[in-house]
Amino acid sequence: MLQSITDKDGVKRYLITLKVNGDAKTVLVKGNAILTNVLRDHLDLTGTKKGCELGDCGSCTVLLDGKPVDSCLMLAVEADGREITTIEGVAANGALDAIQESMINHAAVQCGYCTPGMVLSAKALLTRNPHPTEPEVREAIAGNLCRCTGYVHIVEAVLAASQGRTAPAEH
Amino acid sequence: MYMPDFEYHTPETLTEACALLDELGEQATVLAGGTDVLHKMKVGKLAPGHLVSLKNLDDLRTISHEPGRGIVMGALTSHNAIYTSRLLQKRYLSLPMAAHTMASNQICNMGTVGGNIVNGVPSADLPPILIALNASIRLVSSKGERTMPLEDFFHGSAETVIAPGELLADITIPDQPTTGSTYMKFGLRRSGALAVVGVAVSVTVKGDILEDVRIVLASAAPTVMRARKAEDRLRGKKISDELLAEAGEEAAAESRPRDSIRGSAEYRRNLVGVLTKRALRKAIDEGHS
Numbered sequence: 320m321l322q323s324i325t326d327k328d329g330v331k332r333y334l335i336t337l338k339v340n341g342d343a344k345t346v347l348v349k350g351n352a353i354l355t356n357v358l359r360d361h362l363d364l365t366g367t368k369k370g371c372e373l374g375d376c377g378s379c380t381v382l383l384d385g386k387p388v389d390s391c392l393m394l395a396v397e398a399d400g401r402e403i404t405t406i407e408g409v410a411a412n413g414a415l416d417a418i419q420e421s422m423i424n425h426a427a428v429q430c431g432y433c434t435p436g437m438v439l440s441a442k443a444l445l446t447r448n449p450h451p452t453e454p455e456v457r458e459a460i461a462g463n464l465c466r467c468t469g470y471v472h473i474v475e476a477v478l479a480a481s482q483g484r485t486a487p488a489e490h
Numbered sequence: 491m492y493m494p495d496f497e498y499h500t501p502e503t504l505t506e507a508c509a510l511l512d513e514l515g516e517q518a519t520v521l522a523g524g525t526d527v528l529h530k531m532k533v534g535k536l537a538p539g540h541l542v543s544l545k546n547l548d549d550l551r552t553i554s555h556e557p558g559r560g561i562v563m564g565a566l567t568s569h570n571a572i573y574t575s576r577l578l579q580k581r582y583l584s585l586p587m588a589a590h591t592m593a594s595n596q597i598c599n600m601g602t603v604g605g606n607i608v609n610g611v612p613s614a615d616l617p618p619i620l621i622a623l624n625a626s627i628r629l630v631s632s633k634g635e636r637t638m639p640l641e642d643f644f645h646g647s648a649e650t651v652i653a654p655g656e657l658l659a660d661i662t663i664p665d666q667p668t669t670g671s672t673y674m675k676f677g678l679r680r681s682g683a684l685a686v687v688g689v690a691v692s693v694t695v696k697g698d699i700l701e702d703v704r705i706v707l708a709s710a711a712p713t714v715m716r717a718r719k720a721e722d723r724l725r726g727k728k729i730s731d732e733l734l735a736e737a738g739e740e741a742a743a744e745s746r747p748r749d750s751i752r753g754s755a756e757y758r759r760n761l762v763g764v765l766t767k768r769a770l771r772k773a774i775d776e777g778h779s
Contacts, residue, residue: 321500331497350497350498350541351493351495351496352493353493353528372532373491373529374529374597377594380596383599386570386599387596392524392528392529393600394498394528396500396543397521397524397543440596461595462594462597462681462682
């Protein structure tokens with residue numbers, strides 16, 4: 320049962336627990352608080368970006384129980400008790416994930432705004448399918464828009480990471 | 491982006507959810523996957539006093555085969571759960587493929603089949619293939635429940651026969667003699683585009699005779715519609731390319747598309763003809779793929 324507190328002005332807030340990047344975080348949020356904002360404003364996890372805020376651009380992508388979702392279309396109260404991975408949780412023990420290394424080495428980061436969402440979508444893909452084809456990579460990141468239109472390098476970077484390398488192929 | 495205030499409810503059972511909807515009346519909006527409801531709230535199209543979240547109703551998230559009834563799919567099944575369902579992939583691959591083409595991976599992980607139906611949008615991708623597969627739906631309320639063919643659910647654009655206080659509980663695809671089905675959609679890009687036109691068909695082929703057929707069109711009228719004249723033209727006939735082309739023309743003639751930013755009525759009517767012919771051929775040749 321969701322616990323709630325109503326202050327003297329009549330504003331109701333809910334006590335929710337999110338397992339974010341492996342740590343249980345308890346936050347007090349209003350019913351209409353959007354998950355993206357709670358991650359950014361309450362938990363200081365500003366790696367999750369706000370773009371269109373309508374589920375079109377994918378910059379707010381986080382993994383919910385391992386699956387990519389648009390955190391801008393989710394109420395924080397709906398995520399109560401669920402496991403969330405943000406871009407801050409991808410690097411382990413101070414070392415970047417192979418996808419992150421690969422994206423740097425392939426110059427797949429331009430303005431960088433879509434990058435956190437791209438990395439998380441790619442991460443979810445490689446977890447479920449370690450050796451995707453190029454169309455599968457393109458499909459997995461189709462919900463992440465890059466307005467610099469740098470998809471070619473991003474796709475190469477994800478494919479390279481899936482082949483156990485992070486550097487560009489020799490030409 | 492501004493989100494209006496509302497009272498938030500999380501019923502634990504379907505009965506509790508129905509009682510709440512009954513009590514709250516028109517002030518209540520049901521929240522399932524959230525991809526449409528939150529979108530509408532953010533753009534100011536919806537400002538409900540109460541949101542009734544179905545997140546605790548895990549019973550409505552399963553897909554199973556019940557002997558004598560068919561495949562029963564809870565209304566909260568996500569598009570990706572349909573796409574990855576072994577049972578559906580084995581029996582009617584056309585349905586997982588339709589679920590897969592409908593939106594980005596993120597939206598497919600969130601959006602539900604129930605939401606896709608209840609919204610009543612004429613371009614929705616799941617209702618056409620479900621109607622082609624003869625699906626029925628179960629609506630429950632605190633007063634009882636009713637079951638109806640999905641085909642009878644839609645009234646007009648974004649209008650359905652669902653009554654205040656009613657919830658869509660599950661969708662049933664009956665065991666059936668159909669030998670093939672498919673859904674073909676034309677969108678303006680590969681990912682996340684609404685259907686300019688979608689055509690779902692199911693066929694029952696015996697030898698070279700088309701014994702039975704259902705043709706269902708999306709984005710070709712104010713509601714998802716059966717192309718009954720085209721079906722009549724085909725039923726009991728010997729399959730030939732000319733016959734399928736004729737059926738395409740008939741379907742185009744009975745469609746009632748409108749002009750919109752995504753395509754003119756004329757263009758859509760043309761697409762109905764082409765996609766109907768192709769979808770029939772694919773379903774006949776490849777089965778439920």
